[in-house]
Amino acid sequence: MSSRIDHHHLPINGQILPQPCPHLVEFRSRNGAKPFRALQDCLRVKPPGGHASIRREPNEVPRCGACGESGGVTRLYACLACAAVHCHAPPGPSHAAVHGESMSPGHEIAVDVDRAELFCCACRDQVYDRDFDAAVVLAQTAASTLHTPSSIVRSPHPENLRKRRRVDYRPWTPDPRERVLVGSCSSPLNATVLDSCSRDFPSGLRGLNNLGNTCFMNSVLQALLHTPPLRNYFLSDRHNRYYCQKKSTVVNNGSKSNAGNPTDSRICLACDMDEMFSAVFSGDRTPYSPAKFLYSWWQHAANLASYEQQDAHEFFISMLDGIHEKVEKDRRKTQSQGNGDCCVAHRVFSGILRSDVMCMACGFTSTTYDPCVDISLDLEPNQGGSAKMVSTKSNHSCNGEADHMNLSQNCGTSTLMGCLDRFTRPERLGSDQKFFCQQCQVRQESLKQMSIRKLPLVSCFHIKRFEHSSIRKMSRKVDRYLQFPFSLDMAPYLSSSILRSRFGNRYFPFDGDEPDASNKLSSEFELFAVVTHTGKLDAGHYVTYLRLSNQWYKCDDAWVTEVNESIVRAAQGYMMFYVQKVLYYKASEKRVVP
Amino acid sequence: MRASVNRPPTPDVGDTQEKQPTLEEIINIKFIESGEKERLMELLRERLIECGWKDEMKALCRAFVKKKGRNNVTVDDLVHLITPKGRASIPDSIKAELLQRIRTFLVSAAL
Numbered sequence: 285m286s287s288r289i290d291h292h293h294l295p296i297n298g299q300i301l302p303q304p305c306p307h308l309v310e311f312r313s314r315n316g317a318k319p320f321r322a323l324q325d326c327l328r329v330k331p332p333g334g335h336a337s338i339r340r341e342p343n344e345v346p347r348c349g350a351c352g353e354s355g356g357v358t359r360l361y362a363c364l365a366c367a368a369v370h371c372h373a374p375p376g377p378s379h380a381a382v383h384g385e386s387m388s389p390g391h392e393i394a395v396d397v398d399r400a401e402l403f404c405c406a407c408r409d410q411v412y413d414r415d416f417d418a419a420v421v422l423a424q425t426a427a428s429t430l431h432t433p434s435s436i437v438r439s440p441h442p443e444n445l446r447k448r449r450r451v452d453y454r455p456w457t458p459d460p461r462e463r464v465l466v467g468s469c470s471s472p473l474n475a476t477v478l479d480s481c482s483r484d485f486p487s488g489l490r491g492l493n494n495l496g497n498t499c500f501m502n503s504v505l506q507a508l509l510h511t512p513p514l515r516n517y518f519l520s521d522r523h524n525r526y527y528c529q530k531k532s533t534v535v536n537n538g539s540k541s542n543a544g545n546p547t548d549s550r551i552c553l554a555c556d557m558d559e560m561f562s563a564v565f566s567g568d569r570t571p572y573s574p575a576k577f578l579y580s581w582w583q584h585a586a587n588l589a590s591y592e593q594q595d596a597h598e599f600f601i602s603m604l605d606g607i608h609e610k611v612e613k614d615r616r617k618t619q620s621q622g623n624g625d626c627c628v629a630h631r632v633f634s635g636i637l638r639s640d641v642m643c644m645a646c647g648f649t650s651t652t653y654d655p656c657v658d659i660s661l662d663l664e665p666n667q668g669g670s671a672k673m674v675s676t677k678s679n680h681s682c683n684g685e686a687d688h689m690n691l692s693q694n695c696g697t698s699t700l701m702g703c704l705d706r707f708t709r710p711e712r713l714g715s716d717q718k719f720f721c722q723q724c725q726v727r728q729e730s731l732k733q734m735s736i737r738k739l740p741l742v743s744c745f746h747i748k749r750f751e752h753s754s755i756r757k758m759s760r761k762v763d764r765y766l767q768f769p770f771s772l773d774m775a776p777y778l779s780s781s782i783l784r785s786r787f788g789n790r791y792f793p794f795d796g797d798e799p800d801a802s803n804k805l806s807s808e809f810e811l812f813a814v815v816t817h818t819g820k821l822d823a824g825h826y827v828t829y830l831r832l833s834n835q836w837y838k839c840d841d842a843w844v845t846e847v848n849e850s851i852v853r854a855a856q857g858y859m860m861f862y863v864q865k866v867l868y869y870k871a872s873e874k875r876v877v878p
Numbered sequence: 879m880r881a882s883v884n885r886p887p888t889p890d891v892g893d894t895q896e897k898q899p900t901l902e903e904i905i906n907i908k909f910i911e912s913g914e915k916e917r918l919m920e921l922l923r924e925r926l927i928e929c930g931w932k933d934e935m936k937a938l939c940r941a942f943v944k945k946k947g948r949n950n951v952t953v954d955d956l957v958h959l960i961t962p963k964g965r966a967s968i969p970d971s972i973k974a975e976l977l978q979r980i981r982t983f984l985v986s987a988a989l
Binding site for chain 2: 330335343345354359374375403407408409410
């Protein structure tokens with residue numbers, strides 16, 4: 285007979301901590317955290333991997349004091365009050381429960397000797413305590429930093445991740461003076477130009493003419509034209525092309541010699557984007573020709589300047605780089621890309637990836653942080669009908685399509701979340717990729733694990749469908765269908781989640797966690813654009829699907845049509861764009877933002 | 879744990895001397911002392927993760943908790959749920975590998 289305790293859930297450090305049962309509460313009030321600290325001497329951690337167990341002597345074989353069972357089928361619990369070990373094997377006898385009852389009060393709380401988890405013998409269920417978990421985590425991390433005397437837990441803080449102060453949103457309407465200003469400095473869109481059918485279309489939808497195998501560019505541009513933070517940036521005149529050109533000319537004339545092309549500083553991809561935004565959102569529905577943009581991009585990426593079909597993803601990266609470079613040249617100083625202060629491209633797309641490499645011999649972990657503007661994912665290898673590889677993270681209850689995905693996974697379909705699982709799974713670096721361990725001072729086999737330290741405002745997922753083998757001198761395209769969700773919760777892939785699961789989901793503070801609910805909201809993303817590729821590697825076509833006001837539109841070069849969402853779901857995703865569901869204002873340290 | 883107050887009564891000297899350790903117990907002790915049991919446990923954990931068995935069990939547990947409600951599930955319930963399924967779904971290759979390792983150990987331990 286087990287009593288059901290109603291656990292109320294309190295979020296602490298972003299995690300939900302079940303309330304302790306009355307027996308644990310009483311135990312704590314009577315003994316404080318002393319028993320947990322005393323346990324630390326008995327915590328044995330086997331590096332690497334860090335499984336913690338309780339043993340009085342390293343080779344102790346724990347046995348039940350009543351019947352002599354030594355584990356295997358039964359679980360063994362050591363009483364925290366008197367150190368007596370007893371078995372617990374329902375539906376059979378539970379000597380642990382008997383002990384708790386017979387020695388009551390004070391002997392109800394015990395610890396699983398093989399798993400280092402607290403157990404209440406009276407409630408017959410696992411219980412949780414922050415101080416206990418902290419002691420276990422301490423032991424686990426101490427095991428991997430044997431020779432470094434000073435610190436234990438502190439992983440290196442990326443310097444470019446300052447704690448953001450969140451500022452509340454305040455709605456704004458222009459006052460009379462501002463209204464006059466807006467009126468005098470702008471001109472209304474000519475409503476009579478629009479015919480009846482185009483008035484039904486949302487603003488900003490406009491076809492892009494193909495200028496000669498430029499669908500790779502058109503598809504990415506369509507996605508960017510409707511990337512909310514980017515669209516807002518340009519439409520609110522944050523990069524004024526006239527002002528920028530004037531500034532560039534001054535700079536150009538001012539400097540003594542311009543090494544290279546004298547018109548160099550006048551090429552500005554951001555200015556061309558600004559012009560494109562103005563044109564696309566003007567209300568004119570005739571297809572637009574992004575010739576100027578193409579020319580500017582050719583100047584920037586000379587090696588890709590041809591009428592041959594290019595890779596859309598390569599174009600995307602090159603374009604962001606182009607915007608960044610120009611801004612950097614203007615400012616004449618390098619800013620870190622990680623926090624996105626350098627340019628709008630990084631402000632929107634840049635996140636930070638964390639890479640942990642753990643030595644398999646001693647457990648020492650080396651951590652590095654790198655900025656990234658997108659995540660390139662491998663497609664899972666062909667599962668061939670095996671239902672074994674079920675991904676648990678995609679069963680996250682916040683993902684509204686959990687049931688839908690469950691079914692497809694059992695049939696062996698690849699999903700985006702499955703790819704993300706693989707991306708964040710610990711990967712063994714084999715004997716031919718040994719990593720130099722600072723503690724062992726030799727190359728050792730290691731375990732590498734990626735996670736996301738900071739999520740970007742807009743996540744771009746690139747699916748590696750094009751395989752180029754330089755050895756075999758051939759390339760091929762992977763056509764396998766990939767299922768992607770319309771709503772995506774990135775929480776399981778964050779460094780905090782990955783780290784916690786490494787320690788068996790114990791409760792401990794992770795540096796950078798903000799103790800409020802905003803963390804939960806900022807990991808939820810919504811799909812707004814999908815760039816798809818159809819056809820062969822060398823003879824294919826890119827098309828973009830855009831989601832505006834929950835309606836999907838197909839952008840096929842100059843032709844924009846409304847489509848049903850089922851068409852989008854069935855499409856072959858190559859690049860998927862997700863935007864954070866809730867955006868926050870960051871408290872600005874500068875008076876004027878350039 | 880050393881500073882305990884309510885120790886259970888020490889067993890009588892007479893009791894322990896009557897029990898002879900069984901062969902199974904001797905092997906088990908040798909297994910643990912040599913560290914082989916630990917190594918095999920780690921190997922088993924690795925293999926079960928690789929083949930997706932752990933994920934499968936996790937999924938079963940999650941589905942169960944979702945159905946019953948977070949507050950109405952105990953560890954015992956979960957153990958009771960996944961033990962039969964877990965034992966049944968271990969791939970033969972893993973069983974074979976571990977048995978081979980154990981056999982090798984027994985031979986080398988010259989028992």
